[in-house]
Structure formats: structure tokens, C-alpha cells
Amino acid sequence: MALLVPVGTPVGTPVGTPEGQMLLNPAILWGILISECKRHSECGVANEAENGSLDAATTDLAFQEQQETAQPNETVKRPFAGPAILWGILSSEVPPQAMNDGSVNFPESEVLDMDAIVNIWLAAGYDCQLPLVETAASPAVTDAMLIDGGESRQPYRSPDPIGPYIIKESPGKGQGVFAARHVVKGERVLVDKPFFVVTKPYNARTVLEEFQRMPFARRQQYMQLHCPNRSDNTNMIDVMCIFEANCFNIGSAAAMFLTATRFNHSCLPNIYYSWSEKRDEIVLHSMTDIPKGEEMTICYGRAFCTRDQRQSELRIYNFYCGCPACQTETASGKASEERRLVMKALNDQIIMFQSMLNEALLVYGLQDPLTPVLQLIDLIKEEGLHGELMTPYRDAADYLRGRGNFEEALTFAHLELEEEVVCLGDDSDVVCKTIEYIEELEQELEKAKGAKMQEYEDTEELEPGALDDRDNDPTDSDAEIQSPEQTRGATAPEAEAEAGPAEEEKPKASDSDKQPLSKRSDPEPNTSHTTATVGLRKKPPAKEPDEIKPRRRFPRGLHRLAVLESASRAQEMNDDGPRHQTHD
Numbered sequence: 001m002a003l004l005v006p007v008g009t010p011v012g013t014p015v016g017t018p019e020g021q022m023l024l025n026p027a028i029l030w031g032i033l034i035s036e037c038k039r040h041s042e043c044g045v046a047n048e049a050e051n052g053s054l055d056a057a058t059t060d061l062a063f064q065e066q067q068e069t070a071q072p073n074e075t076v077k078r079p080f081a082g083p084a085i086l087w088g089i090l091s092s093e094v095p096p097q098a099m100n101d102g103s104v105n106f107p108e109s110e111v112l113d114m115d116a117i118v119n120i121w122l123a124a125g126y127d128c129q130l131p132l133v134e135t136a137a138s139p140a141v142t143d144a145m146l147i148d149g150g151e152s153r154q155p156y157r158s159p160d161p162i163g164p165y166i167i168k169e170s171p172g173k174g175q176g177v178f179a180a181r182h183v184v185k186g187e188r189v190l191v192d193k194p195f196f197v198v199t200k201p202y203n204a205r206t207v208l209e210e211f212q213r214m215p216f217a218r219r220q221q222y223m224q225l226h227c228p229n230r231s232d233n234t235n236m237i238d239v240m241c242i243f244e245a246n247c248f249n250i251g252s253a254a255a256m257f258l259t260a261t262r263f264n265h266s267c268l269p270n271i272y273y274s275w276s277e278k279r280d281e282i283v284l285h286s287m288t289d290i291p292k293g294e295e296m297t298i299c300y301g302r303a304f305c306t307r308d309q310r311q312s313e314l315r316i317y318n319f320y321c322g323c324p325a326c327q328t329e330t331a332s333g334k335a336s337e338e339r340r341l342v343m344k345a346l347n348d349q350i351i352m353f354q355s356m357l358n359e360a361l362l363v364y365g366l367q368d369p370l371t372p373v374l375q376l377i378d379l380i381k382e383e384g385l386h387g388e389l390m391t392p393y394r395d396a397a398d399y400l401r402g403r404g405n406f407e408e409a410l411t412f413a414h415l416e417l418e419e420e421v422v423c424l425g426d427d428s429d430v431v432c433k434t435i436e437y438i439e440e441l442e443q444e445l446e447k448a449k450g451a452k453m454q455e456y457e458d459t460e461e462l463e464p465g466a467l468d469d470r471d472n473d474p475t476d477s478d479a480e481i482q483s484p485e486q487t488r489g490a491t492a493p494e495a496e497a498e499a500g501p502a503e504e505e506k507p508k509a510s511d512s513d514k515q516p517l518s519k520r521s522d523p524e525p526n527t528s529h530t531t532a533t534v535g536l537r538k539k540p541p542a543k544e545p546d547e548i549k550p551r552r553r554f555p556r557g558l559h560r561l562a563v564l565e566s567a568s569r570a571q572e573m574n575d576d577g578p579r580h581q582t583h584d
């Protein structure tokens, strides 16, 4: 398919096509341009494109700046791609240049396809960042396609449309989803199959091509979805606008759903959604009890950022969030803003710590990396952002595991598991993987206990009389669980010297040796261990405090019920900025 665009056509001028061809005009190109500008926000032209003032000066601004700062022999490429290509066609600035240097034969009123456009753009010295697809131009969406496709008129049905919710008008937000009855925390509210999927990276062309491929009835349903800026006359722009407002990121693709898409946004959501690759469905759970009649909301963007950042990320959806966290005047809104500021800083710090070597942390005298994790957990709880607890719980478990503090690591792993069961459901693969993680921790704990017992027995063999000195409570030996750091911290240097080779038989310090950091959350070293080391005689270590015992064990073997899926739970799946996210 080709675009018929006379060269030199100013933006806004209608462009006719020969009879029998699809209706294409600059407004359509303009729609693609805007959507491309939004995707390539680094171009800095989205606003200008939207208000119609995009011009050569704007598009070339970044290029000029780069040129000014470039070294004498450095070649600076013009930085724009898709938006500029289309802008170049529309403004007719580039084709004459390309024609002048003879690199492209581009007569007036040429029939263009996208490859030709790109060639012209490249010939004019512009960089092209857009992945080029072999097929030709973006398809057009004609009225005929939406009115009569000659195909089945059976409406597409979402597989699980019945749930504890009703969809109705939500004042100021269009439609919304409301609790039809009291919904309890952790309830599965909806499972929905995608009815429209576009592989990433997508652009206007691939979305429109996918739209064309849909059966007529689905195209109609698509067009009925919420469109924040429905245009009067250009269906193609509406297709893109609907896509932008309603698509969810589902890992390697973007997808639209008929029911899940009706959930409005809140920065304090009560519903958690995740994409299950195994089921090929989006799954939504309640994170809190939701009274009958209350609106159910999800979060469209990131949580650990300020009000302004959130509002700016939501601009793509064309609304201003008025949730309690976004209130500027109320005490709770102000408190939330303060918390989010700290949460953002802590999250940044955690990410930084995770990318640094422990040695580097030590050299720079930075704090214990566990500290920001624990602080973040406290703040998330205060803020009521339940869905955000899973990751820091795992971070805490990982840090403690690295130090050989398996008991406390297990506590956090169980907390993570509880959150995941609520947010993702107990059939989620993330849950299965966490159960496996817990089982690994339990094995490591058992091993550490065994090594400790062995060490104790070896000592007793050397010094039989030592039995007289020790507590004779047999359960004590069972409970002896010490992190290597505790062991290290609790042993006085003199005693260590006295202990000589026997000390080398202590449980292997493993990774904790690489983490010689302060231990903010570790239980206080039990000083009785220090005094217990008399010559080679040792007293069994005391029990760990009760409060750090794992809260509950999840039934073993549950993970076998599900097949492991490859989905990543990383929130970073969101390659394209503030889009709907998935975790399963």
C-alpha cells in the first residue's frame, strides 16, 4: 500500500486520492506524527506537534545544539526519526534538498511509500531511529472498514466477563469499574483475555496494520473503547488515540482488553493486575477489602515518585489525577507527598546499592544497603501501597541470605509470599518461584544448623568435659542458628586467638564475607557467645529471638501444581515509560 502525498502540501490541506483508493490526508499523517512524537518524547516535539506549531526550527533545535558543542571533525547526525520524516514530507522542506543533491529522484506528486520517505530523509542527512518494517505505508482506516466489513457481526466476548463488579459511569472519568458487593482482600476480581495484541516495539503503522487484520465485529468493539480525544473526522487518529489510552504492556507486546481496560487509575489503587503468560490472560486481584459501591482502581504508572512526576506521566492518558494522594491541600495529601519523596530517594538508593560492589560500599563508607530497604517497607505500609511490598521484601530476604542470616531471610520471604498470594493469586508462577526460594532458604538453614551442630560435636570430642559446662537443654542445639556475622561479631579477638584452628571450622561464611557492612536489622549479637568460648570449650549458642521466626510455612509442593512460566516480575518490563505494567 502506498501513500499518495503531493510534495509541498502544507499541513492541514486535504489531499485527495484517485477513486477507489483509500482516503488519506495530511490529518492522518498528522495523527501518526503525533503518536510517534509521543513515543519519541526525547525528540522534544510532542507539544509543538499537538498544538500545530511544529516547524523546522523546533525539529532542528537539538541538532543545532549538538552541532555547537561538537568537535571540529565530528559529524553530527540530525537526531529525529519518524516524526521528522513525516514532518519533512508534510512541510516539503526535505524533498527539495534531497532532489537538489541528486541523491533521490523525487518528482512532484510522487506516490510514496514509507521506504521512499525514509530514503529521502536519510539522503537529507537525518538519522533514522525507527525500526523499519518491510511492508509499505501505514494503512488507512476508512469509514467503510468500520461500517461494513462484510464479516460476522457476533460481538467478541471476553472469556470471563462476570465478576464481583459492575461497569458504569464514573463521574469525570468516563466509565469505571465498581464493586457490586463487598470484595475481600486477595479476591480474584477479573481474568481477561486480550482481544488486540501488537508486538513491541510498536508504532503507528504496526498498530494500524493489526487493527486492519481484526474481524469487523472486533474493530467495532475497539472503536467503542474510551477515546480521550475523539476526533470528528479521522478514524485513523481515533484508532491510535484509543490504543494509547487503553493498551497494557504485557511483556514483549502491548495488548487491549475489553473489560480490564475499563479500570480507572488511582495513585492509591485497590486492585493489582498482572499478566500471566501461562494463562495468556490478565489477572486482577483486590489488594484490600473493597466495600460495595466503591470504585475499583489500578495504578497506570510508577508509585515511587512525586505528585508532579505522576501527573506528568499520566498526561499521555489525558487526565489529571484527583486521588487522595494527589490532593495538594489536604493533610493526607501533603503527608503522602512527603512520603513519596522519601520513597523515591530510598528506591533510587536501593537501585544504586544493587549496582555497586559491596567492597565499593565499604570503601565509600556508605550505609548498610538493608537500611533503605527496611525504611521503604515501612513507608509503603504507611502509604497503603500494598502492591509495592513484594520487591523490597525480596530485597531484604536476599541481603539477609547473603549474610547467612537464613532465619530472618525466611521471615521476609514469607512476607513476600503472603503479598504475592494476595496480589497475584496462589496459582501464579511468581508465587511458585517464591515457594521454591523459601524451600532453598529452608535447606540452607538446615545445612547451617547441621554445620553448627557438627562443629559443636567436634569440639566436644576434643574436650569431653565440656559437656559439664553447657546448658543441657537438647532443644537449644536444635535452635542454634547464627549468621556468620553474628558468629564473627560475637567472638572476642582474644578468644579467637585462643581458639586457633578450631575457629576455622566455623560454618562457612559464604557471601557474608563479601559484605562486611553494618547490620542494622540483625539481632544484637548475643554476647553470651563471647564469654562462652573458654579455651576450646564451647557453649551451644542461644536460641534466636522468637520474633524473627518465620511467621508461617507455606504448604510444600504447591509449586508442583503449576508449570513454571518464563514471565519476569520486573517492573522494568515497562520499556516505554509510564504504561500499564505487568508483574507475573
Ligand SMILES: C[S@@+](CC[C@H](N)C(=O)[O-])C[C@H]1O[C@@H](n2cnc3c(N)ncnc32)[C@H](O)[C@@H]1O
Residues within 6 Å of the ligand: 172, 173, 174, 175, 176, 225, 226, 228, 245, 246, 261, 262, 263, 264, 265, 266, 317, 318, 319, 320, 321, 322
Ligand atoms: C483505560 S481507560 C479507563 C476506562 C475509561 N474511563 C472508560 O470509560 O473506558 C483510561 C482513560 O480513562 C480516564 N481516566 C482513567 N483514570 C482516570 C482518573 N483517575 N481521573 C480521570 N479520568 C481517568 C482517562 O480519560 C483515561 O484516558
